[in-house]
Amino acid sequence: MPRKPLIAANWKMHKTSAEVRSFMSAVWPKVSDITDREMLICPPFPYIPLVDELRKSTSILLGAQNLYFEEKGAFTGEVSPPMLKDLGCEYVIIGHSERRGIFGESDELINSKMHAVIKCGIIPVLCVGERKEEREKNLTEQIILKQLEKNLKDLPETAFEKMVIAYEPIWAIGTGLNASTKDAHDAIALIREFIHSKYGDNSAQKTRILYGGSVKPENMKSYMDQEGIDGALVGGASLDPDSYSKLVKY
Numbered sequence: 001m002p003r004k005p006l007i008a009a010n011w012k013m014h015k016t017s018a019e020v021r022s023f024m025s026a027v028w029p030k031v032s033d034i035t036d037r038e039m040l041i042c043p044p045f046p047y048i049p050l051v052d053e054l055r056k057s058t059s060i061l062l063g064a065q066n067l068y069f070e071e072k073g074a075f076t077g078e079v080s081p082p083m084l085k086d087l088g089c090e091y092v093i094i095g096h097s098e099r100r101g102i103f104g105e106s107d108e109l110i111n112s113k114m115h116a117v118i119k120c121g122i123i124p125v126l127c128v129g130e131r132k133e134e135r136e137k138n139l140t141e142q143i144i145l146k147q148l149e150k151n152l153k154d155l156p157e158t159a160f161e162k163m164v165i166a167y168e169p170i171w172a173i174g175t176g177l178n179a180s181t182k183d184a185h186d187a188i189a190l191i192r193e194f195i196h197s198k199y200g201d202n203s204a205q206k207t208r209i210l211y212g213g214s215v216k217p218e219n220m221k222s223y224m225d226q227e228g229i230d231g232a233l234v235g236g237a238s239l240d241p242d243s244y245s246k247l248v249k250y
């Protein structure tokens with residue numbers, strides 16, 4: 001079965017409830033005819049119930065941007081996998097470079113989060129990618145492989161039935177400096193080859209691998225034309241309904 005393209009919106013720490021309402025009412029009429037692609041919206045935690053309410057009778061998927069791996073307990077400020085499940089989240093972004101960089105998340109913590117969401121039945125969108133200095137030292141492949149090795153450690157093969165991985169070079173996120181289509185293609189081929197070698201052909205064929213980093217309506221198609229790129233994880237250009245619908249309709 002061919003993999004359905006996924007266009008994932010990472011709203012980061014943006015929008016008010018009024019802006020969420022206005023986005024949701026504007027976007028659906030623009031994309032309601034699309035059936036061969038999936039749309040995923042990952043709002044900030046407080047707006048998850050609102051997006052869930054407003055997406056009823058649409059095919060829009062719902063995700064969170066982060067979570068903690070424990071089920072419950074004394075973890076002030078954190079949100080657990082069962083809570084996200086309870087709120088209707090089908091997906092969650094894990095290991096975004098802003099979590100790794102600003103909040104100091106380690107590969108080991110990310111691995112614990114991966115185990116916790118798989119156990120809970122939520123689909124992870126695992127982000128991997130190199131920093132500018134690492135790229136300049138030709139370490140891109142090494143960094144991606146190290147992150148995959150550590151972040152996917154000891155996951156069961158069944159985790160790859162619905163896994164999503166996003167290749168997000170850190171220097172391309174929010175900078176307007178998007179990766180070349182060849183570099184995105186090559187990094188994604190490397191990721192698929194890693195999954196193939198560790199988890200077999202079925203897992204490699206089923207895993208959706210996205211590109212993320214300054215994707216805009218103007219460059220979206222050039223990525224989607226690349227063999228093996230199954231969609232995009234988009235920050236800035238996903239905030240506006242017009243721009244997001246153009247990404248979906250690339």
Ligand code: PEP
Binds near residue numbers: 175235
């Ligand atoms: C992101 O937040 O994952 C991202 C890719 O952001 P942007 O599209 O703004 O570069």
